[in-house]
Structures are given as C-alpha cells and as structure tokens.
Amino acid sequence: MRRLSGSGVVVALVLLGGCQGVQSALDPAGDQAGGIAGLFWLFLGVLGAIYLLVLVLLVGALLGLRQRAATERRLTGLLTAWAGGTTIIILGLTAFSYGTDARITRLGDDAELTIEVTAKQFWWQVKYVEPQPSRSFETANEVYLPVGVPVRFILKSQDVIHSFWIPNLHGKTDLIPGRVNETSITARRAGVYRGQCAEFCGFQHAHMALDAVAVPAPEFEAWRESRLKPAPTPTPEDQLRSEGLQVFLTSPCVMCHTIRGTSASSRVGPDLTHVAGRRTIAAGALPYSRGNLGGWIVNPQSIKPGSQMPDIQLEPDQLQALLAYLDSLT
C-alpha cells in the first residue's frame, strides 16, 4: 500500500515536468495566468502535504502502530485539533484565493485597448474597437495583443454559450447570449499561444480554437494599420486574381463572407479581408496554406462535420482563380 501511493506522487512529478505548451495553464505568459499559476503551486503544496499526512495516518492505522495509545479521550482531543487545523488551513487558502482574485480583477482597470469577441457556432468574430468607428476593424479566430499593455475583452455570443479561454494568458470567461461579459488580459511574454472554446457548444466544439499572438507594441501597431486597409482590387491585367474575385462574388462565398473593398459584406462567416495573413483557418482546425484553403473550401464537412460551411462545388480552374485571389489578401 505505502509503496504504491509513494510511486503515485513520483509519477505526478514526472508528468508535471512536461508543462511547457502553447495551451497550458502551467506555462503562464501573462500577468493574470501568472497570478493564477502561483496560487496553484501554493494550493498544490499545502494540499499535497495534507494528503501525505492523511496517507501516513491511514498506513499507521492499518499497520496497528501504537494501538494502545488510541484511547477514546486522546482520539477525541486529536479530532478537535484536526478539525481546528483543517479550518485554519481552509481560511488561509480562502484568503489567498481572495487576494489573487482581487489583484487579477484590478489588472484590467486601466485597459487601453478594447477587443470585442463574439462567439458563433464554431468560430470567433474578433473586433478591435476604437473610439473613432472608422479605425475599428474585424478579423476572425485570431487575437493580436501588444506585450505589456492591458487589453479589455468584451465577450458576447449570438447563438449558444461558449467560453473564451487562452490558458497561457488568463482563465476562461463564458460568452452567454443575452449578456455582455468582460475580462482583461495583459500579455507579458511575446509568442504564439492557442485558445479554445471551453463550454460545450455543439458538433464542432472540439474545433473552435483561436490563435493569441503577443507581439511587442510597435509590431502590434504595424499589424493593426495593415488590418485597417481594405482588400486591394486586382488590377485588370492581373487576369487570374480578377477572375478569382469574380468567382468569389458569383458563388456561395458571397452569401456568407465579407471582404472589405468588395461588395461582399455578409457576416454569417468570418471576415476574409486579410485571410491569407492568418496563421490558421477554420478556427484553428488547419494551419493556413493555399492547399489547405483549397481543401477546406471544397470539402469542409469532412474536416469539420457539422460546421456551418457547406461543401462548395467549383470547377478546377475557378477554384485555382479563387485561391489565387484569396492568397493575395494578406
């Protein structure tokens, strides 16, 4: 018995070693996640110690050590001591929890950037909100964050309940239809992290991820300026891309997608104005590449069965023209 529980702890420590990860709460890259990770190690330490104590007591009881000392009176005394001890530990842990909670909440007070995330069945509509409307723009399934700058997130949902969670940066907050929730993130370490929907939301709950890219402030400004520009209209002599735009505007794409700078402005599906500039497509289901984009357009229901994107029948040359055009939208 004792050997076994001991080895259980050893296994745990080994497993904990491998905790770097793009989607891991144990590898914090933001102030909020950092605070929570600290609290976690504290809890793990205290509670782990209690667990070992209980195991030792149990083993002691089973092996019949010092049986004689177990008179009713001493045991009752031990009981009150035990109850008192548990209460004190509980109060301590509660206090630490309140402390961390309050500190994390205050972190979002002086946010300079506001991002409005609207969750839809099985992808994320992301809108950078500026006081001047013409400087706010939309993107999808990706969140660029300036390092060191507190960012306020406004969270909405248009269909069912989802949950916005980027483990390396902060805990999750649900997006609930009929409510406007808020959270805030301050990225500390540049890098690419992966977030995922954490509330069961239907068929493709498993493939509803988003990229969180923390970049230094100047790089973030450059990215934002590039995202503000509408899609370039292909020049007449660029035959292939003009035909690609024409295919886009005369096929099912125009019913669901927006490309700023063209007449397509439907919001059923993600905004494709800068689709080629994204790291992944289909809410993280595929890394972006021209081939993957082609495969996704023709046969989405085998990659994400139950997603709202239907299979699109296109002639091969139409598809190539369309891909040439979409690939130019960086």
Place this chain on the structure above:
Amino acid sequence: MSSRCHDCVGVALALGLAVAMAALTASCEREERDTKAPPESQISVSSVALSPLQPGEASAPPGGSHRSIEENAFNLAQGKQLYTWFNCSGCHAHGGGDIGPALMDDQWLYGSEIENVYATIVQGRPNGMPSFRNRIPDQQVWQIAAYVRSMSGLTPATASPSRSDEMQNKPAEQSMPRQEPKDTHP
C-alpha cells in the same frame, strides 16, 4: 384480482410495446444529423410540373422523392437558420410576407411541392424573387425549401422546428395546423 386478468395484462403490455417500437423506428430518420448530404440529382426537380393541367390524359404527379428531407428535424432546423441568414426573412418576414408573398398561408403561386419550392429558389421568379442558382449549395436549398413547407404545417409536427430564441412572432412551425395548399392566385 382473478387469474383471468393476468394474461390480459401481459397481452396488453406486449401489444403496447410492439406499437411503440414501430413508431419509434420511424423516428430514426427524423433525428439523423447528416451534414454531408449526397448531391441531389437535377432531373427529379424538373419532373414536377408547375401546372396541374396536362394535355391528353392527366398523369399522376411523381411521388415526392425528396420527402425524406422534410421529415428530418435537423434539415428543417438548418433551413430555418438559413432562412434568416440569407435574408429570406427580409422579403417574406417570418412567413407573413412583406415585399414577397406570405409563405405561411395556403396560397402557393408557383406550386407547393418541395421540388417546386426548390425550383423557385434556384430559378427565381420574374416579379422580384432573385435566382439563387450557384449562390446557395444544393443541400442548403433543399433545407430552405423544406422549412418553407413547414411554415404552413405541411411537414410532420414532430420534425418541424419550434420557436427561435428571438422576438415572438407567429406560432412555431411545429404547432402550425396543416393548411392544404391551394394553387389559386388572383
């Protein structure tokens, strides 16, 4: 309780179970979530006539080969969602009509069979109905056509959609009484 009653309870139980099983197997299709529907053949669409008049002897209209579409709850629910997304509600409201005619009454200008509705969506109609050919994939057109039929109660109530999480408008399709289609229009 005399013993005569023992076996009549047994028989009743067995009978009830048999009936229930038969009804339940029918519901298998109703609940299928087939997101990758096979492409429907075009021929069957043109096989359904728009006018009941036929020179010579009138032949019976071909059976609705796409009836299975409108008996599937998932298809009808998708049809209702697409009806809003693709702005059908802009012209037909929630079935009461606006720029376009009402869809929840028993008046059918261009035929009430699902193939007729499919043709109306794909071909468009001269007085203002846009043609969605190559704009809405086939499977989705069938879904919208099935939903349009459910608006006047022509689809089974168990499969028809219930209310949406939006403003209360007309009673949900599942509680719409069946209104026999009439092809008279002024």
Place this chain on the structure above:
Amino acid sequence: MRGKPVWSIGLIAMLMVGAGVAKAQVTVTAPASAAPADDGNWVMPAKNYASTRYSELDQINSQNVSGLRVEFTFSTGLVRGHEAAPLVADGTMYIVTPFPNYVFALDLTKPGAPVKWKYEPKPVSAAQGVACCDFVNRGAALADGRLFFNTLDNRTIALDAASGAELWKTSLGDINKGETMTMAPLVVKGKVLVGNSGGEFGVRGWLTALDAASGKIAWRAWHTGPDSDVLIGPDYQPFYDKEKGKDLGVATWPPNQWEIGGGTAWGWISYDPDVNLIYYGTANPGPWNPEQRPGDNKWTGGIFARNPDTGQARWFYQVVPHDLYDHDGINELILLDMPVGAPGDAPGNRQTRKVLVRPERNGYVYVIDRTSGEVLSADPFAYINSTAGVDLKTGDIHYVDAKQPVMGQVVRDICPTAPGAKDWNPSAFSPRTGLIYIPHMNVCMDWESQEANYIAGTPYVGANVRMFAGPGGNRGELSAWDPVKRAKAWSIKEDLPLWSGALATAGDVVFYGTMEGWFKAVDARSGAELWRFKAGSGIIGQPITYRGPDGRQYVAVLSGVGGWAGAVVAGDLDTRDPTAAKGFAGAVPDLKERTNKGGMLYVFALP
C-alpha cells in the same frame, strides 16, 4: 394584439383659449417667390416650391363643401399603393400609377375626362423585388410643357405634356444592388432633381440633377463617403459644430460600411429662389441595427441645403445622428417667413425669420432657419418616449437609454414607431389660419436588433419589429399645428393611421383621406368635419384642387390602398405574423377586413 378599443371617429376640438386664431395680428406667410399667386393649375405635387399644398381657390368653402359630389372617376386598373398626386395644367390632368408606372393624360375639356394619351415605360418587373415598401410612385412634375417622372427601375423619363411623346430617358441606378426610385421629381431652374430609394437594401443614397432639356446628369451628390462625393466644398457652412469635419461621411462609419450605408433621398424637396437653395432630407442609414454601424453615420437622417446649380452643400443638420429607429429624414419642408420666439413671448418682440418647418418622423415639429441651418424649435406633436428633447444650442437629440435597441433582445414599447409619428405623407399649410395640417400616426413598436448580412440585392435590415397602437388606442390623428405658438390648435383622432397627404384651400377647408377609404373635408379653423365620401379603397394619395376649363373648382384624389402601411392589403399578407410588412401587420391586422385594393381617381366638384 395590444388592447385596442374601437375608437369612435369623432371630433375632439381643442379650441385654443385666448387670442382667436383669426385675429392674430402676427402673420405667417410662405415666401412669395416660392409660393406665387395661384393660377388654378397644380403642376407639382407640393403645389409650389414652398411645399404649402395650399390653393387660393375658394369657390368650395366651409359653407358649401357639404354639397360636394363626384364629377368623374378613372380606374388605373392596378392594385398596388397609389401615393401619387394628380397634376393639372391647361385643361389636362396627368396621373402616374404605381408599378408598372403608367402615365395617363385626361382631357378635362371633354365630359367624363377621357384619356388623351397613355405612356407605358415598361420597367423591369424584377424591380418589384427590391422595392421595400410597396411598388409606389409619389407623382410627376410639370415644367415648360414637359412632364418628368421616375420609374421603379431607376429611370427618369421626360414626356412632351401635350402628346405624351418620350423626349429623353436616363437610367440612374442598378436594381441588382437593391436600388429603386419612387420619389416625385422637382424641377428647379431647368434642372430635374431626383433621388433614389433602397435604404433597407444598403443602397448608398444620392441626389442627382438632370438637365431638363437633354436629360444629362448635371451633378450628383452622394450622401455618404468622402466630401468630394458629397459635394461638400468651400461654401459649406453648417451651423452646428457636430456637422463640421473632414470626410465625416467616411470617419463616422466603420471602415467601408459607408459604401452600403443607405441615406437615400426618396422624399420631398423644397426650393427658395430668394436664397437660391434647395432643401431636402436624407433617409435612414443601413442597416436598421444601430450596433452594427457605430458612429454618427453622416450624412444620413438629416436635412441638406444645396445650391441647385452646382449641387454644392451650403449647410446640413443631422436630425437623428446614429439613427436608432429607421427614422428617415425625408419628410416635406414647408418654407415660411414667420415670427420666432419663445412660446411665452409677447407678439411684439419676435422678429420674422426665414424658416423651414418639418413635422419630423421622430415626432418633433422642427423649425429651422433655412439660411443658416440653426434649429429654432423642436416640439413634439405626438407621443414620444424614445427621445427626451433636442438641445437647441448643440442640435443634439437625447436618446432615452432604456429605449436603446440591444442586439438579440426585445426592447418594448418604443414610441413613435419605425415609420415615425408621420411618414412621407405631406402636411399642408394655410396662410389664412397660419396652421399646418399634419395627417399622422399614433403607433408604437417592440424592436429586436439582429445582425444583418449584406448580400447585394437582398434586404439588409437586421431588426425584428412588432407594431401596435399608441397610447389612447387611436392609430392615426390629423393635428392642426400652430408654428408660432408651437402647440396644437386642434386635432382629430382617427382609428387607422393616416397615410394620405393633406390639402388646404382658401375656402378654409382641409381635405385628407383615411386608410379605410373615407375622403374627408374639415373646417380649417375649428376642425369640424364638414363632408366625407367613401372611396372604393383606402386613400394614401395626395389630394389636389384646380380650376377646370369651365371655371369651376374641382378636388381630385387617387385612392388605392398600399404603401408600407397598406402592404397588408396590397400584398395580401398573413397577419398571424405580427412582424409581416416589417412590423406594420402588427399595427393594422384589421385593415384587410376594412378595405380592399384597387386604384381609382376621384374628382369632385360642387353641383
């Protein structure tokens, strides 16, 4: 349906206590240049550039109007909404019908006024699919022996008034983008001013001046986009700071959304020759869902003053910045010279100002200085709970937070409703009584904003609306508004919303029609009903009066229910869905039992 007691059609005369209206030594008149002496003809729907809809003919007066009877009728053979005003010039009456926009010329010199000629523009029938609120046409315009009118599929046509021959035809819009034209043109200094409609389809609005002779485009002013498109240049001096700024038509929109931003011009234009400025309003921004277009959404929902020769804007006042309730700013603008001052001021110390008065869709009667664009007063003429007044110093309107639309949630009991306290149907002004006769509505609504998807050629609305009768249960009202006292002189409550125009005459008689088909004449001073006639279908047309070849005074009106309010009957809609006809089915579910459709011209005269 909300509880709606059946309202007895009665006269509630709210006689003004104190100074008798007749003896007011303070006179309110329309500028002579814009409202010349009446020659017995009726050559433009608004009667004159000042849009007074007032005739100096007084053969029919409050004493003898009760003897009025039908002289002749004419059936257009169409079943959609007849909103046009008949025109009369030199013994011929011209009427324009809804789609397919026939033009009939009736010879008034012959008994029964037979058809002189008929012109069929044959517009594309698919245009009916993108006409948001019934395939209506609000009338033509006569000038220099030519008749100008618009067809639903965006063509402006000039005909020779005598023979009906087509002189020129200019195509101005694209139905595939949801664009239609329904407005009555205005001819100013040899230029035909026309605008498009289609705010519900995300159409980018414009006003275009065509050369009356050749039909070529003289200038075109867009209502969103950069200043160069909006013809905002050096002589643009708005009164309020909120209208000042560079390229506001782009800055007050999310990126590129101004390209599908609405702001069409499908309403009324007035013109003041003295200051050589035309005045007109721009319609609602697209989509209806305000959260989808943050910013003031310039230049939608406001009033423009432009130089008719060059189109350059002189001033602009945005009545509803970041419009929340589809309140198009296209209503008629009556040009008056009237003393302006606080309601309590003694008549002495008020100075006469050149103003334009507009009973606005958001329920306020705006009195604005037409030279500078300064709002002098804005007083409610109907029940309002969605806004809390207009700040005259800054021109801002205060939206009530509790009534702000929220995406995905029904906001209840918003008054006035989306079509407003009064929609396009124009009011009339009588210089004799100094009152403005406003045929308007008393309807409220529930509103739920939804995300709108722009797919060219399909509606781009983004809101569910459910309408119902306003407080008091009466859905319509004819109000006589005293612009000097800034208060109602009297008002008549009507059961159904009023969607017809009003006509005032020197005989102190005011004519208007109800959606049930009653054509009524009431005393201009007291509002007492003097005469009524039951037409075959609901009246949403604009009544006119003229002196016939035989010297007798005639009154003419087109009946034929339709438009947004009558779509329930005209489109044979199903009222079990209260959101049908963009919510109007909820307000008038009983209309189908009270009137039928069918277009008919009625001309009345004294025996």
Place this chain on the structure above:
Amino acid sequence: MNRMPRTVPGREEIARDGPWLSEAETHRRLERTWETPPGLWGWLSTVDHKMVGRRYIATAFVFFVLAGILALVMRLQLASPENGLVSADRYNQLFTMHGTTMMFLFAVPVMEAFAIYLVPLMVGTRSIAFPRLNAFSYWVYLFGGIMLWVAFALNIGPDVGWFAYVPLAGPQYAPGKRADFWAQLVTFTEIAALAVSVEIIVTVLKQRAPGMSLNRIPIFVWGQLVTSFMVLFAMPSVMLSSSMLIMDRLVGTHFFNKAEGGDALLWQHMFWFFGHPEVYIIFLPATGFVSSIIPVFARRPIFGYTALVLALFATAILGFGLWVHHMFATNLPHLGNSFYTAASMTIAIPSGIQIFCWIATLWGGSPRFATPLLFTIGFIVVFVLGGLSGIMLASVPLDLQVHDTYFVVAHFHYVLIGGAVFPLLGAVYYWFPKLTGRMLNELAGKVHFWLFFIGFNLTFFPMHLLGLEGMPRRVYTYPPGLGWDTMNLTATVGAVTLFVSLSIFAANVGVSLFRGQRAGSNPWDASTLEWATPSPPASYNFAHIPVVSGHDPLWEEPDGLPVVSGLRVNQREVLLTTAVDAEPDVREPVPQPSIWPLISALTLTGMLIGSIFTPWAVLWGSIPVAVAVTAWFWPKSPPETPEPVID
C-alpha cells in the same frame, strides 16, 4: 385459509405473536401473511422491500455497466488525436448518455436501493413505510431508464450534455426530440427518488425498533435519512427546470429566451441548485457504507459517532449553499462568487472530520483485510485526493483555469468513483451474503480491488495534468502536438483495466450466486440488526421485533436480542414508535401486494412520453393516471378489529 388461531383468554379471535406460539408456528403464520404471491403476477405486484430493493440494485448495476461501456468507447475514441472511431454527433450522444445514466440512472438509484433493502432491517421493522409507493418508484425508475436507452438505440439519444445548458438544449439549437427525452427522463428519475426519500424518512422516524433512540441509530441509517431530506429539497428544482425546458421547446414559452426576457443563467442556477446537492446525495450514503464496514473489520465500535452524525448534517446543509462554484466562469459579480468560494471551502471541514473518525476507528482496532475493508481503504486514498482537488476548484481564480477541463473530469471521478463506487463495491462484498445467503469469493474480490485501484488511477490521474495543459471537456477529438497524446493513451489503457476489473467482479457475483460459500446470518460478526435475521431474511424480516439498548445491539447482546411481542400474525402490520425515543406507540396495518403501482407507473409513462410529442398528451394522459391512482388508493376492507394498545 388460516387454521383456527389459538385465542388469548378474554380477547376475541386475535392471533398475535408471543411466547404461546412456537417459533415454527410463528414463522409458518407470518410467512403466509407476508409472502408475495408466486409467479409473474406476484413478481409484478410485490410490495416486499427486499424484492423491490434487490430489483433496484440489479437494474442500477445494469445501467452502470451500460454507461461504463459508453465510457470505454469514449476513451477508445480519445486514445489518439483526430481519431475517427465515432462521429462528432455520436460522441456527443455518448458523453451525454454516460453522464445522464451514471448520475440519474445509477448513482442516486443504487444508493436509494441499498436504503430500501437495508434500512427496514437495520431499524428492526417488518416493512418499509408506504411499500406500494416503493414498488411504484421502482417501476417509474425502470420505465424512465428504458425510455432513455430505447431512445438512444433509435438515435434520439440526448446530445446536449447531462447538464443540458440552454440555449444549446433550447428550442432553436437542439432540433428534433433528443433534448426532450433527456428532460423527460429527469422527471421520471426524480419522481422515483422523491418517492423513496419519503419512504426512508418515515421508516426511520416512525418504525424504529423500541429502544433505538436517536443516539442509537446506526450511522448508515443516519446517512440515508439525511440524504433523503436532501433529495426532498434538491430534486424539485431540476424537475421544475426540465419541465420549463420542455415547455419552451414544445409549447413556445420564453423561460430561457433571452430576446423576450428569459435568461440562460436561470437554467444554470436551477440545475446546479439540484446539481451539487445531487453529488452529496450520492456521497453521503457511501459514507454510511464506510461507517458500517470499518467498525466490523476493525472489530471495535465506530469512533466519534456524534461527530460523524453532525458531519452528515453539516455536509447536507452546506451542500445547498455552494452550487454557484459551477458557474464561476459566467462572470457573476466577484462579491457573490466569494461567498460561494467560502462555502465550497468550508464543506471540506465535515469531510475532514469524517475521514479522521474513520482512520481513528481503524487506529483503535485490529483491522482484518477482507475485500470490503480493502475497498474502504481505497475509498479513503482516492476520495481524499479528489476532495483536495475540489478545494482547488473552490477558489475562483483557479477554477477559471480548470473549469470545464479534464482537471474537473479527474476531480469528480476521484470524488464520485472514489467517494461512491469504491464504498459501493465494498458494500456489495459486505452485504452480498445478507442479500443472497452466499459469500463472494475473497480472492476474486482482492484481484478485483487491485485491478480497480490501479486501473482507476491510471485512467484519471493523468487527466489532472491534461486539464492543466489546456484540454477542454466534451471534445470528440483533439489536434496532435499539444502534449496530450501520451496522457490520453494512458487514460485509455486505464479504462480498459477498469473494464477488466469490473468483468472479474461480474463473474464473481455470477458464480457466487449459485456456488458461493454458504453464509450464516452474521458471517462478518457485525453488530447491526440486519445481521440478526437469516440470510436472506424471511419475508417478514423479524419473527419478533427486537429491542435495542445501544449502538451495536448484536455486540452488546451476544446471547440473543430481547424482543417485544404482540404484533398480529394473520394481519400485515408494523410497530410504530415515537420519533425521538422509539417508545412503542401504535400498530400500523401494511398494504397487501397490489398491481396498481405498476399500472399507475405505466399510465404515467404513457403520459410523460406522449407529452414529448404533443402537449395534449398531458391532458388526455392524465385520465388513465387518475383512474389507476384512484384504484390504487381505493380503501380496502379495514382489518377486523382495530387494536390500539399493546398489552
């Protein structure tokens, strides 16, 4: 018909048990009065709490195996990234059915089933209170379970999670009738659970053996009593919310429609107000098992009897005050959340006390490592770890990272399998002889335990790390390269091990039923009253109602229990005693076997299933239900001579 009973001088023809009747004669008469008619008819109309109890336990374990198989399929699907074993739709049905069956069709019913069987025996009475209601409860439970699994077989199995959050489970996003079957199942199982809890409360408060005052009630019975009170307050909340969901879906009400003023969080509050007490409803009976097994195998009375009973009350009361820790991620105000953090932390104290008392009992005794004790030790090792990870979840910041991840999956399997299934398996090994008269094989038991313990930890311990490394719950697949692959594979291997261990257990039960070693009435030399009856007990439980004078009657009266006599032998009746001191009070006639509970359950099933398809079924369906229930309560002929006082 009865032979002429010997009359007592001076009394009319009343045959009562007592010294004047020989043991054999008493048994023969009582057996004829209390036996259940033979054949199918008897089987269907029995009101014997032992037959209903055995049936309940067997049915619950069948559902346990079925749900276990679903879990295995889920683990096989998740064994490797982007696996194609089952489709997304099928997987959603799998995890919903697994959760729903485990929580509604196995955990609560099996605990209540043990109560139905053992509580009357442990309090020393002849029958459970309201025995026909008891039969009705079983049939409603059975038909609910059948309905759900037939629906699952016909592809109408619910696919919205065992918690069925709106709006996903609402009218717009759950087409068809799948979510309706889930909502209706909740109504079935809650009716059954409420019925049993009423019976247990009345049995414990009114039918205890004389002398069993409040401080002498066995802790197992205390556990069941407290649990029954929790059921009374928790179940109505979920019944109400599931009926509101069905009305939203079928009739078009707007309870959860955000547009017309409803609120999606209303569902979550009403569901978790039931949800958290539910898991304590599962855990407290298990503490009763542990408190029964440990003294017997430590061979000394339980330590801290009062502390344990007070801990039960504390857990029950606190259990109702912390449901919002399931909703910390919904961004409710922080002040509110902090109350629930405090409550969730505080509930660890009574559990801590319980653990201490059990270990202290072991410390004071000389433990005998039979299988029941092994499972109890396994319970302590596993449950305490689960309880401690629960304290982590109580903290808002930590919960925001781990909520709805595999960390939570690990937590609740540690506290539910650890906290309930380990003691349950121990209880099966402990009470199997009493139920069947045969012992379970000890060697097979030990193999079963070790495989179960190792398989359990292999499956669920890595999930702690999976959750911290970002794997959300209820995903039918996951991308490769996030560091989750090996841990998922380990979990699947563990799941297979668990399956093997449970097959060994099933084999052990199957074989021991027929060829198990015969067990006397008290094979473990236990101290509670049920061991004073033969194994399996006679239909009337006790020939004579025992008198109790302490916690451990069999240990305090080794040479036979004092008894009280005077209950009829030709009439079914039980002795009612006062609630606090269990003073004999009055004799209560007990209903005869009746078919009407079954028919009432059938008509209720017809109404409930019908009301999934049309609201009119509620109207027309209620007529047969009324008829059946009226027949059920139709007054039978009263006993010949009412006998108020015992002489």
